[in-house]
Amino acid sequence: MKATAKAHTNIALIKYWGKRDERLILPTNSSLSLTLDGFSTTTTVAFQEGLSEDQFMLDNQLVEGEAFRRVTKFLDLIRQLAGKEQLYAKVNSINDVPTAAGFASSASGFAALAAAGTKAIGLDLDDQALSRLTRQGSGSACRSIYGGFAEWEMGEQADGSDSFAVPIAPARHWDVRVAAVVLSSTMKKVSSRAGMKRTVETSPFYSGWIDSIPNDLKQIKEAIEGKDFEKAGSIAEANCLKMHATTLAANPPFTYWHDTTMRVMHAIQDMRADGIPAYFTIDAGPNVKVLYLPEDEARVKQRLSEISGVSGVILSKPGQGISYL
Numbered sequence: 001m002k003a004t005a006k007a008h009t010n011i012a013l014i015k016y017w018g019k020r021d022e023r024l025i026l027p028t029n030s031s032l033s034l035t036l037d038g039f040s041t042t043t044t045v046a047f048q049e050g051l052s053e054d055q056f057m058l059d060n061q062l063v064e065g066e067a068f069r070r071v072t073k074f075l076d077l078i079r080q081l082a083g084k085e086q087l088y089a090k091v092n093s094i095n096d097v098p099t100a101a102g103f104a105s106s107a108s109g110f111a112a113l114a115a116a117g118t119k120a121i122g123l124d125l126d127d128q129a130l131s132r133l134t135r136q137g138s139g140s141a142c143r144s145i146y147g148g149f150a151e152w153e154m155g156e157q158a159d160g161s162d163s164f165a166v167p168i169a170p171a172r173h174w175d176v177r178v179a180a181v182v183l184s185s186t187m188k189k190v191s192s193r194a195g196m197k198r199t200v201e202t203s204p205f206y207s208g209w210i211d212s213i214p215n216d217l218k219q220i221k222e223a224i225e226g227k228d229f230e231k232a233g234s235i236a237e238a239n240c241l242k243m244h245a246t247t248l249a250a251n252p253p254f255t256y257w258h259d260t261t262m263r264v265m266h267a268i269q270d271m272r273a274d275g276i277p278a279y280f281t282i283d284a285g286p287n288v289k290v291l292y293l294p295e296d297e298a299r300v301k302q303r304l305s306e307i308s309g310v311s312g313v314i315l316s317k318p319g320q321g322i323s324y325l
């Protein structure tokens with residue numbers, strides 16, 4: 001009745017941006033990501049007779065409110081699958097995702113919770129079923145079941161049965177590096193959930209975003225297979241810019257970018273002009289993630305650290321999928 005699992009965060013190269021069903025978390029487009037080795041969540045779930053509700057500890061602190069409700073709603077799905085609706089759990093999570101790096105811990109968090117929770121209650125799910133379940137905690141988390149490159153296939157069914165991630169290439173296939181650029185100032189955040197909802201509902205650019213996804217996915221999969229870094233990087237960067245363009249046209253309009261965000265973007269374009277292949281991608285926040293090759297690590301780190309408004313650079317490699325401890 002007790003199990004521990006570890007999952008890593010992932011960075012989307014083709015973004016998930018929009019839901020067609022908010023309750024089941026069904027996306028309006030397929031997406032593709034790289035799981036990273038640096039940033040992880042380790043979660044222990046212990047189901048116990050006699051508890052009258054769940055308990056959730058994050059980094060040894062009791063969690064209440066919205067974050068607790070998301071966890072307990074997700075455990076309800078696991079209880080339903082197992083036919084054990086009255087069995088509550090103690091959940092203990094340790095995050096090794098530095099908040100400052102601007103990675104959402106929800107991807108590693110829900111992937112680890114799904115893996116530990118299903119194992120603890122005695123379910124034996126294959127990766128596909130585990131990814132499908134994880135999706136209902138947080139969409140991007142369904143890709144963290146796998147190491148390396150993974151694609152979340154949006155699916156077509158109204159019940160979500162065909163919406164889950166599949167592996168594209170393992171971490172060992174291609175050593176592409178990712179630098180997380182830490183900004184010294186933060187700003188009030190529109191959550192990814194609220195931001196994508198507003199965009200789907202109001203942005204006239206949204207249909208252009210959707211129309212462009214199939215080709216982006218096809219091209220980036222070819223680039224990954226052929227290890228064509230310039231092709232993969234430029235598609236990822238353009239896809240990120242397109243996603244962020246949809247927010248500028250939303251009503252009310254918004255952007256996740258910060259002055260430092262733009263300085264980092266320009267610095268990366270300057271690096272390319274100087275012959276260093278590096279590309280950026282940005283999620284629902286001001287932080288920038290930089291894709292580069294191992295041989296350029298020292299130069300990329302140095303140039304990023306020199307940008308005004310940057311307080312740190314955290315380097316990461318392709319990482320593994322779910323593991324049980």
Ligand code: DP6
Nearest residue numbers: 012015016138139140192193283284
């Ligand atoms: C911009 O997975 O955090 O990072 O499904 O509502 O929990 P919910 O959203 P979430 O959204 C991630 C959006 C993104 C792009 C991506 O990771 O694909």
